[in-house]
Amino acid sequence: MERPHLEVAPGGGDAAPWERLPYQAGFGNHFSSEAMEVALPSGQNNPLHCPYGLYAEQISGTSFTTPHKLNQRSWLYRIKPSVTHEPFHPRIPGHKYLISEFNQSTSAATPTQLRWKPVDDPETPTDFIDGLYTVCGAGSSYLRHGFAIHMYAANKSMVGCAFCNADGDFLIVPQKGSKYVYGLWITTECGRLQVSPGEMVVLPQGFRFSVDLPDGCSRGYVSEVFGTHFQLPDLGPIGANGLAAARDFLVPVAWFDNNVHPGYTIVQKFGGELFTAKQDFSPFNVVAWHGNYVPYKYDLSKFCPFNTVLIDHGDPSVNTVLTAPSDKPGVAILDFVIFPPRWLVAEHTFRPPYYHRNCMSEFMGLIYGTYEAKADGFSPGGASLHSCMTPHGPDTKTYEATVSRGKDAEPVRIAGTMAFMFESYLIPRVCPWALESPNLDRDYYQCWIGLRSHFSCQGRDAASRHISVANDVAGELQHGEDGTVAPGS
Numbered sequence: 160m161e162r163p164h165l166e167v168a169p170g171g172g173d174a175a176p177w178e179r180l181p182y183q184a185g186f187g188n189h190f191s192s193e194a195m196e197v198a199l200p201s202g203q204n205n206p207l208h209c210p211y212g213l214y215a216e217q218i219s220g221t222s223f224t225t226p227h228k229l230n231q232r233s234w235l236y237r238i239k240p241s242v243t244h245e246p247f248h249p250r251i252p253g254h255k256y257l258i259s260e261f262n263q264s265t266s267a268a269t270p271t272q273l274r275w276k277p278v279d280d281p282e283t284p285t286d287f288i289d290g291l292y293t294v295c296g297a298g299s300s301y302l303r304h305g306f307a308i309h310m311y312a313a314n315k316s317m318v319g320c321a322f323c324n325a326d327g328d329f330l331i332v333p334q335k336g337s338k339y340v341y342g343l344w345i346t347t348e349c350g351r352l353q354v355s356p357g358e359m360v361v362l363p364q365g366f367r368f369s370v371d372l373p374d375g376c377s378r379g380y381v382s383e384v385f386g387t388h389f390q391l392p393d394l395g396p397i398g399a400n401g402l403a404a405a406r407d408f409l410v411p412v413a414w415f416d417n418n419v420h421p422g423y424t425i426v427q428k429f430g431g432e433l434f435t436a437k438q439d440f441s442p443f444n445v446v447a448w449h450g451n452y453v454p455y456k457y458d459l460s461k462f463c464p465f466n467t468v469l470i471d472h473g474d475p476s477v478n479t480v481l482t483a484p485s486d487k488p489g490v491a492i493l494d495f496v497i498f499p500p501r502w503l504v505a506e507h508t509f510r511p512p513y514y515h516r517n518c519m520s521e522f523m524g525l526i527y528g529t530y531e532a533k534a535d536g537f538s539p540g541g542a543s544l545h546s547c548m549t550p551h552g553p554d555t556k557t558y559e560a561t562v563s564r565g566k567d568a569e570p571v572r573i574a575g576t577m578a579f580m581f582e583s584y585l586i587p588r589v590c591p592w593a594l595e596s597p598n599l600d601r602d603y604y605q606c607w608i609g610l611r612s613h614f615s616c617q618g619r620d621a622a623s624r625h626i627s628v629a630n631d632v633a634g635e636l637q638h639g640e641d642g643t644v645a646p647g648s
């Protein structure tokens with residue numbers, strides 16, 4: 160192969176501002192991208208001489224022998240290979256609250272309903288790595304089976320350092336701020352992604368990335384899956400269209416940094432522990448790449464939700480954005496489900512979520528607005544955990560307000576809200592940060608204690624007449640002019 164003349168501008172790549180970054184669209188595609196013309200070798204992956212004298216390096220997201228339809232890997236053509244670094248050493252200080260093995264020495268079992276208030280911005284300079292703390296999880300990164308749920312609060316960009324998670328894929332849901340702020344500026348080996356609150360991003364296992372905070376601070380949620388990757392859910396009887404469309408997923412284009420960076424640090428999470436290694440160049444030195452193992456982002460407002468159109472409250476699985484499957488069909492290590500704005504039209508139906516006990520465990524977060532099952536106490540940036548078979552459902556205020564509206568409720572549009580759930584068939588153990596946190600809402604159970612018995616032996620109609628809900632409670636359901644409703648907001 161002919162070697163083009165090496166002419167790499169310092170900083171290289173595309174100079175587009177972050178807000179107008181170009182992306183490639185699609186999910187599961189075999190993408191390719193080059194920041195310099197003809198930087199991608201053609202016809203083979205590792206020619207003797209790569210264009211511009213680049214090094215060819217493969218990153219595998221699945222075993223070499225994984226069946227073709229599940230196999231994920233990419234080829235990166237870079238200025239220096241990743242291996243060009245000094246040895247890894249344990250990072251001092253370590254990280255007290257980052258966990259990837261869930262056993263009796265790292266975490267606790269509890270069937271109690273748990274809820275956390277949003278955390279404040281950190282008081283000291285804290286980057287994305289130091290701002291991460293594990294709430295709960297199950298399984299083990301070593302055994303390649305399980306998940307972890309983390310939250311983060313950070314106020315400092317990562318400078319001269321990149322993070323690499325050898326344990327699993329990160330799905331990050333930034334929360335802080337309105338949808339129109341910049342959110343997270345994430346540089347990856349495949350290029351750059353700007354991820355605002357209201358969007359989510361997946362950084363697959365092993366990719367190096369660095370997080371800049373153009374707004375000065377950010378907080379949000381992270382789920383991590385071990386031994387599996389996120390995929391679009393099967394749509395079953397929904398058919399070929401709906402929910403998250405493959406074409407709305409955005410993948411970066413190649414971008415590289417050819418500057419000299421003495422003392423650049425790679426922070427590697429491996430078995431939940433952090434290690435560092437020094438090198439003298441940026442890991443974002445990939446001039447071209449191709450493959451189907453890639454970071455990607457998705458704007459949750461593009462989601463096409465499905466819902467009841469006649470009676471009853473459907474199961475939330477209908478609005479699954481992505482699923483990280485286990486080996487059992489239909490059973491997830493982790494589903495990412497959202498509760499987006501949508502019309503509620505069901506007739507003679509209790510429209511909020513039903514009371515339930517689930518064999519799956521449910522971690523919930525709120526990106527903005529009010530969640531339909533909780534009139535108060537569940538704030539944007541907060542979280543809740545209802546583990547396997549732990550009873551939960553709408554709080555007293557929501558229940559009373561809903562039944563008082565009577566059986567002829569008009570269609571209402573749930574507006575201005577975006578809640579989500581990480582749901583797993585593995586039973587989460589809860590980590591010290593979450594149990595010791597001053598943000599743990601120790602009175603959470605109180606939100607249901609007021610649910611009264613409306614039972615009457617005098618027959619069905621008499622029983623409904625006995626539902627003596629106070630109109631002032633009903634009044635707390637605020638209806639907008641356009642038929643929208645925001646429970647208790």
Ligand SMILES: O=C(O)Cc1cc(O)ccc1O
Pocket residue numbers: 472473474475511512513515517521532545551552580
């Ligand atoms: O518990 C929750 O709030 C999540 C949830 C929502 C819903 O609409 C039905 C079931 C369910 O677990």
Ligand SMILES: [Fe+2]
Pocket residue numbers: 515517521545551
């Ligand atoms: Fe639930």
